[in-house]
Amino acid sequence: MSRTSRPVRRLLGIAATVFSMTAAGQALAQAPITYKVIGQPAATGLVQKNYERPFFEEFAQRTGLNINADYKPVDQLGIKDTEQLRVMKAGLFDIVSLRVSQNSRDEPTLLGLDLVGAAPDYATARKVYEAYLPVLDERLQKQFRIKLLGAWPFGPQILFCKKPVTSLADLKGLKVRTYDQNLAKFMESVGASPVPLSFTEVHQALSLGVVDCAITGPSSANSSGWPEVATHQYGLGVQMAMNAYGIGLNQWNKLSAEEQAKLQAAFTKLTDDIWTYSEELTADAMACNAGKDSCEMGKKYHLIDSPLQDADRQVLTEAVAKISVPTWAEICDKANKSCSADWKATAGKVIGIE
Structure with a gap:
């Protein structure tokens, strides 16, 4: 082997090392992250079963992001549904399916989305929601570091x-x-x-x-x-038993503007679909309950x-x-x-x- 071959071998070795480090770095960058998610109580029924749970089980596919979701209904976590804001503020979870009325003692501003008598039907409830959500979003970001992504009703209570x-x-x-x-x-x-x-x-x-x-x-x-x-x-x-989806600001701020847009679009579709489904469910359940x-x-x-x-x-x-x-x-x-x-x-x- 000639003397000049040693530097060549050394350069090749360095190149191989750099390549492997780069490949490892890319693999690490591409590895999916996982959000911890608090869901609706499983006992609440078909919205949770047919819309919310499938959305989070297929989170990466639905959002187009390299993110998975570890989804657990709140009644299976040992957490009371009145404690959702507190555990989110503590950073214990990344996304919450927030039960609005139940958490209003910790943040009374929430209840403005669902005051008794203010929204007796779906059309009125939708108007109240669209008008009030920006106010509520600003408040929850400030007080609990939660960014709201949308809200939906279980239906007339x-x-x-x-x-x-x-x-x-x-x-x-x-x-x-x-x-x-x-x-x-x-x-x-x-x-x-x-x-x-x-x-x-x-x-x-x-x-x-x-x-x-x-x-x-x-x-x-x-x-x-x-x-x-x-x-x-x-x-x-x-x-109307309103519920809202929120993400911790720490996770939200880590996303690029493009990623934020994708996440928001996915939640907007989910909540729009639930609005429609909720109205169908209410009519059917009234009939079922009466036989x-x-x-x-x-x-x-x-x-x-x-x-x-x-x-x-x-x-x-x-x-x-x-x-x-x-x-x-x-x-x-x-x-x-x-x-x-x-x-x-x-x-x-x-x-x-x-």
Whole structure:
């Protein structure tokens, strides 16, 4: 071997080392990262099962990003659904399927998305959502370092009772499961005694007589077997049970502008699809709960479907200005000085309350 071959061999060795280091670096850069995700309770039913879970199980494909999702429903994590903001702020999870009303004690601004009586139908709820989301996004970024990516409703929250209930007047003296302060105040106004319970506690509470009635969406009630322990459903939608998707700002800020756009587009499609599906589910579940032949997606039960009273619709409409907004504003303005003013300039404006 000539003397000149040694430098050549040395250069070749260096080149091989550099190549292998470069290849390893590229492989490392291309390795997918994994987001830890808090999902909706599995007990809530078909939205979680048919839309949310598949989205996160196919996260990389749905978003077009080199990111996977470790998705766990909140009721399988040992975390209460009222603690989602706290664990997100602590950086324990990257994305949350946020239960709006349930977390409103930690951030009252959230409840502006779902005040009692403010959005009695899907069309109105959509207007409130689109007007108010930027306000809510700014607040959650500031207080909890969470960037909102969209929101959707489970649907009208109605009464399920184990006693005959044909109007709001029949609730006088009855114990009713509620899940936020605004709803509790409205129940008190019609003579009921509000009892705060988590969703997973309700079936047993109805069965044992801890409560006489409970409020949730028709589909969630169907999926969780509430009609097994109730006798009547009364379809006055007091709220829409809004839920929102949020990502921790630390993860959001690590994404490029192009990646952020892809992620946002994927969540916008998901939430739009759920809005449509939720409305279909509500109609079907109302029929299923009452054992009607039009039932297709849920389980048939035999609840008595009490006809909706026009007088109760009026009571609910009047409650927005008389009860919902004042009760909420008093609490929210203490935590967030511009809270009610921001709501009136956005959500309030689209429903005629300023």
